[in-house]
Amino acid sequence: MPNQAEKAQADQKTQAIAQIANVSRLLRDAISAAIPVxxxxxxxxxxxxxxxxxxxISEGGTFAWDAQDGAFAPTQVMQAEGKLVDNMIPLSYVMVGNTGKSVARSYSRALDCLVARKASVSTGKHPNGENDMRSPGDKSYDDAMKFLTTPLPNxxxxxDLYVEKQDAWRKAQDEWDTAILEAKTKAQFPNSPVHQVQAYNDWNQAHYRKYKTAVQGRYIDWVTNGHKFNVEQNFGIVGTYELPGA
Incomplete structure (x- = not known):
């Protein structure tokens, strides 16, 4: 005879299969209605x-938790949700339209149009069509390196300015994130999610603009005075950034 754990696991599998079948049926019906066959x-x-x-999660799960115990999703759940999104099917495999256009290629073409005005852009190919890695001596490489290393009037x-402004934006964002965590920690009312949400909303109402404008101001300063987009575009020409130990 199966024990309680085995029975519960079997019931869960049965429910999962039923859910998959239900989703499959709903999708087939919707697609068939939109595309008559x-x-x-x-x-x-x-x-x-x-x-x-x-x-x-108290039973070893990953995504579900008892909302009566707290109004805010546990960190474990939020991390699991983030991983679930990261593991979604890449857009490069998605085809749309009667012509089978690639979604990723369409996005890439649109992003290619967003080029900073002062950026030095090169196709990375010789006139004969052969691929060529950018290196010292190549005009696009030298122009990009000159832009990155030439001191400004100041x-x-x-x-230098990019790093300074980026760090200022990072500090402002860290302060906001820390304040949110502290506010959620203080908004603890056992078995009363409604009061937890109300306490956090009250804090948010009083402090949201303060932190939002601080982060926004630092970001604008980074973009305008830190040469954010020009530096990133030119750095993309001279090298590829890798995390230490990667």
Whole structure:
């Protein structure tokens, strides 16, 4: 005879299969209604899916928690949700339209149009069409390096200002994040999520603009006076950034 744990696991699998079948049926019905198919034709649809553990985190689950214990999702749940999003199917595999256009390629083409005015851009190819890695001596490489290392009238290089402004923005964002965590920690009312949310909303109402404007101001300063986009565009020409130990 199966024990309670095995029975619960079997019931969970049965429920999961039923949910998958229900989702599949709903999708087929919706697609069939939008794209009529003749009786003598077949419509094949392939949709990626991910099986998730719907047990409560107190029982070893990953995504579900008892909302009566707290109004805010536990860090464990938020991390699991973030990983779930990161593992979603890449856009490069998604095709749309009658012509089968690639979503990723369409996005890439649009992003290619967003080039900083002062950036030195090169295709990285010789006139004969052969690929070529940018290196010292290549005009695009030398122009980009010159922009990054040439001191401005104030004596600082664009990279110096970029780092300074980036750090100021980072500190402002860290202060906001820390304040949010502290506010949520203080808004603890056992078994009363409504009071938790109300306490946090009251804090948010009183402090949101203060932190938002501070972060926004630092970001604008980074973009305008820290040469953010020009530095990033030119650095993309001279090298690829890698985290230490990566």
């Amino acid at each position: 003749a009786p003598e034709q077949y419509l094949t649809v392939s949709i990626p899916g991910t099986a998730i553990d719907t047990r409560d 004596g600082f290089t664009p990279v």
